[in-house]
Amino acid sequence: MSVRILALVGSLRAGSHNRQLAEAAVKHAPADVEVELFEGLADVPFYNEDVDVEGSVPEAAVRLRAVAGQVDAFLLFSPEYNGTMPAVLKNAIDWLSRPFGAGAVSGKPVAVVGTAFGQYGGVWAQDDARKSIGIAGATVLEDVKLSIPGSVTRFAETHPGDDHEVVAGLTEVIKQLTSQTATAAA
Template sequence: MSVRILALVGSLRAGSHNRQLAEAAVQHAPEGVEIVIHEGLAEIPFYNEDIDVEGDVPAAAAKLREAAGSADAFLLFSPEYNGTVTAVLKNAIDWLSRPYGASGFAGKPVGVVGTAYGQFGGLWSQDEARKSVGIAGGVVVEDAKLSVPGSVVRFAELHPKDDAEVVEQLPLVLARIAEAVNAAPVA
């Protein structure tokens, strides 16, 4: 069975190392795993229940929900801003957590990885993302983790797809998510 994983990248910066890490996931995905990087998180307005009206949801948010509906699982790429998750990633989680009782994450495996400048590779933000997505209904795959420290120096001239640790560890993370999909009870 092929597994479709929707990748949400929490950085909008051109040349984002987390975006590059997502590109590495596409390139190094194990056989039977398809990674789809969602485009358009920048266009989604901040979550506001007043604009989350059935039949009139903002187009970018509706597109995200549609992509989530066709995904078997999720992989969040979380940089760390001021010790926590970025607004763009948190906003995507918020939109997918609604409408109440119909979360796009409901019952689907979710892994969280990332890279950051600091010595811990964004661990705090990744932990916050795991907490938030778990509350939103996702099934957090606790051993689907990868925190890559020192991104600014480490990836100054080297794309993550060519980094030995990334090449070794990222396929293992993806395999763990795929195993969680395949182990889930059939509804």
């Protein structure tokens, strides 16, 4: 059985190190695991309960929910913006949390990882993302973490997918997420 994991990246910047980290997860996922990098978070409008009614949900949000509904788990990649997670990631969580109690993330395993320029690698943002997605109904793997500090210098000339330490860390996160997915399905 193949496990499907949806990667959501909290940075929209083309050269984002978190996007590169997600690309590394896609590239280095085990043979029995498919990590899909979601494209289109920039197109999802800010969550508004007034438009979250049948027939009015924006197409980008419909697509996000549809893709998310087909996966077994989530892997969130969060940089740190002003000490917290980026709005685009929080917005995706908001859309995926609805309808409350039955959203696309409900009961599904989630791990949060990331990289940031600071000395702690974005841990505050990642902790906030864990809190938010947990409240949204996901099963957060609280002890599965990968926070890579100094992204600007560490990845100045090396793609995260070519950094053996990073690849080993990502592989372990995916392994833990896959293990939790099997446990959740049992």
